Amino acid sequence: MRLSGNRLEKLPPNILQGMFALEEVDLSYNQLQSLPRGILSSNTNLKVLDLSNNKIQHLPEDVFGNLTQLKRLFLSNNKLQRLPKLKNLSEIETLYMEKNSLVTLSRDQFQGLSKLRDL
Numbered sequence: 001m002r003l004s005g006n007r008l009e010k011l012p013p014n015i016l017q018g019m020f021a022l023e024e025v026d027l028s029y030n031q032l033q034s035l036p037r038g039i040l041s042s043n044t045n046l047k048v049l050d051l052s053n054n055k056i057q058h059l060p061e062d063v064f065g066n067l068t069q070l071k072r073l074f075l076s077n078n079k080l081q082r083l084p085k086l087k088n089l090s091e092i093e094t095l096y097m098e099k100n101s102l103v104t105l106s107r108d109q110f111q112g113l114s115k116l117r118d119l
Contacts, residue, residue: 004028004050011036016043024048028074032056041066050074052096059084075100087112094118 001019004026013036016022022043032054040046044066056078063084064070072094075083080100086092086109093115110116 002026004030006030008032010034011039013037013039016040019043021045026050027054029053034058035060035063037063040064043067044069046070048072051078052076054078056080061085064089083109086110089113090115092116 001022001024005028008027008030009032011032016025016039020042023045025043025046025048028050032051033056035056037060040049040063046067047069049067049070049072052074053076057080059080061084064073064086065088068088069091070089071091073089073092073096075097077099080097081103083097083102083105086095090112092113095116095118
């Protein structure tokens with residue numbers, strides 16, 4: 001699903017609900033400031049998620065909790081001050097998060113990400 005390059009400011013909470021086979025979501029280059037809680041909870045087959053080039057300031061703590069198959073996550077060029085927990089992303093290989101407003105990283109921020117190759 002590619003919704004990049006629009007002027008989306010908000011997403012309906014159920015926009016991705018029931019799309020179990022979805023493997024890629026591209027929401028880059030929009031005006032998103034946040035994501036609804038649980039928006040990705042049913043997308044367990046997701047492999048690529050691109051949220052780069054938005055205005056996201058905060059992500060729900062458990063936003064990536066069910067994305068155990070995720071391989072590539074793009075969070076670059078947002079306004080994030082902290083990252084949510086990433087511990088369930090055991091398959092993640094690529095994590096881009098440059099050009100944010102990160103203030104701190106937790107001590108165990110990258111714990112369990114044994115397949116991470118590109119940070």
